Amino acid sequence: MARAIMLQGTGSDVGKSVLVAGLCRVARRRGLKVRPFKPQNMSNNAAIAAIPGSQELGEIGRAQWLQALACGVAPTVDMNPVLIKPESDMGAQLVVQGRSHGSARARDYQRSKGALMAPVMDSFARLREEAELVIVEGAGSPAEINLRARDIANMGFATNADVPVVLVGDIDRGGVIAALAGTHLILDEADRRMIVGYVVNKFRGDLTLFDDGLAAIHRFTGWPSFGVVPWLAEAHRLPPEDSVSLARRVSPVPAKLRVAVPMLSRIANFDDLDPLSAEPEVEVVFVPPGERLPRDAGLIVLPGSKSTIGDLAFLRRQGWDEDIKAHRQRGGHIVGLCGGYQMLGRHVSDPEGLEGAAGSVEGLGLLDVETVMQPQKALREIEAVSCIYQTPISGYEIHIGRTSGADCTRPVAMIGDRAEGAMSEDGQVFGTYLHGLFSSDPFRSRFLKEFGIITGTTNYRLQVETALDDIAQRLEDHLDCDALLAAAR
Structure with missing residues (x-):
């Protein structure tokens, strides 16, 4: 049975998807059979994936497709068993283990999603049987305690599956100390015990300037730091998961x-x-x-x-x-x-x-x-x-x-x-x-x-593979990857 580690964020768009992809590539380069897993994803960026035991194909989030690529394996629907595809401000299509289960209003989904823990755990168990390591990605933030009772995406999954959690904070948006300390404050004790450390992501400039910040976070939380990740320019060479990122994409130079x-x-x-x-x-x-x-x-x-x-x-x-x-x-x-x-x-x-x-x-x-x-x-x-x-x-x-x-x-x-x-x-x-x-x-x-425009011999797939290798190397340089992967159980 594979060991597992989970990355959760202090909020959405803190860079979890890229970090999971990078860590998957780190583990692969170390010779491990690694698989990605995201219990619940909300995205209209979908990809095709195999349905285990069937000739059919199903849908998963595009980020899990990319993470499977980082692992060097073909994607399966078990890597993202619950996919929510928004259709309006109030409703979305529900995809479970690759197959559509119709549409539901947001309130109705919140009431019924506890029943989805069974297929989530079923998919997770299958992945653990074929791998040595599973790297899990959370959704949103565990600090959304109003959703905790029926949660399948963050601490609800982590406590049910007994998977240790690494918390990711985004320093680029500001307030990362408050975000990490605040999450520690409002989690109940059982959930807090699942967190084995944290990562500060998207730092620009001299990393040593945040040494006092790390000391403050440790003082408020007691959690160890696995490191500070610099701003990863290489991430812009990877497919984005969330349309939130599109408005911030800027071309570096005028073009033909x-x-x-x-x-x-x-x-x-x-x-x-x-x-x-x-x-x-x-x-x-x-x-x-x-x-x-x-x-x-x-x-x-x-x-x-x-x-x-x-x-x-x-x-x-x-x-x-x-x-x-x-x-x-x-x-x-x-x-x-x-x-x-x-x-x-x-x-x-x-x-x-x-x-x-x-x-x-x-x-x-x-x-x-x-x-x-x-x-x-x-x-x-x-x-x-x-x-x-x-x-x-x-x-x-x-x-x-x-x-x-x-x-x-x-x-x-x-x-x-x-x-x-x-x-x-x-x-x-x-x-x-x-x-x-x-x-x-x-x-x-x-x-x-x-x-x-003459493109020469541009190989887009090779560019993505190279970006994954570059990100993996940057994580090796700036994170204590040995300690982080050793925390998996």
Whole structure:
């Protein structure tokens, strides 16, 4: 039975996902069979993963997909047994061990989530049977004591599974001493005993300047420090888990091609754009609500969405529909990915209310296609060939809805003998359900050549692997990894 250690945070977005990925790579480099685990994740950035004992595929959070990559293993749904995919401010789709269990309002989920501890423990047990070490990631913060009674994500899991906890604080946002000391103060004694130490993350500058801070934290908590992690610039080369991080992404230099991406309210799988961001001559700008899409963009990408009809209305409220049409009239190019593809058509219908209220709305009308939402979700890995460039594409589909229409006679790709996607007659606009389109190096290279960009031999997957190795080395340099891993039990 594998030993386990858990990283919990003093709040959301303190860097737990990156630290777990880095520690997974540290353990792998030491020759350990290591697996990632996150009992409960809330994210619309989903990935395809195997369902143990089945030929089916299921969904997990994209961060756990990345952590599996850091471990050097294929992802399975056991790595993230409960995935919550927000559809509105009040409700979300619930995915348990890879399979959809319908939608629930937030209040109803809070009342019923205690019953999910059984599948969480079932998945955890399976991972422990195949590994020597499991590194667990919490969600949010254990300081949310109002949620403790039915908690499965933080101390509820840790105490049930008897997994020791390392608490992570984010010094970049300020107040890290208060965050760590305050968490110690409000946890009950049983939960407090689970914490074996802490890590201070995202420090900028001379690390010795925080020596007095470490002494203060020890004075208030008695917890030992495993170290202070500097700001990891390498993390920007990894796919982000949370859309919170998108607004803070800044391109270092002006580029030949500016790509504008509207930040939809239910944006999903936005890591589709990461391979473009990694190109030195491409600037990807995620445009927040309330701002207009930049007129100097050469390409607009409509990303995925967990609520296509709801996000169409959101897009129109920002005036982005007019920006997109003006961009088209100026000769600009537009790409729609998954939900963004559906928005580009003439109509989107959801007769059964699968993503919200039942109904039908007018699309942007830039592709001659229509979409009807259907209960059966497409979940599959794909190998395709680009119809324009005849280059290979590796990726995955994860969507509900069937799209058809005249522009589908000009497909984006062929998956075997099945045509996929649609393109306008002049080639300025296309839409596809293929996630991972831009991760396919040959396709991305040919696509960017249309904008006068020569990419050379960029290997996006290798860049991610290199970033994981670099982060692992930085953790080895600045954390007491021996002590941290030895604390696992």
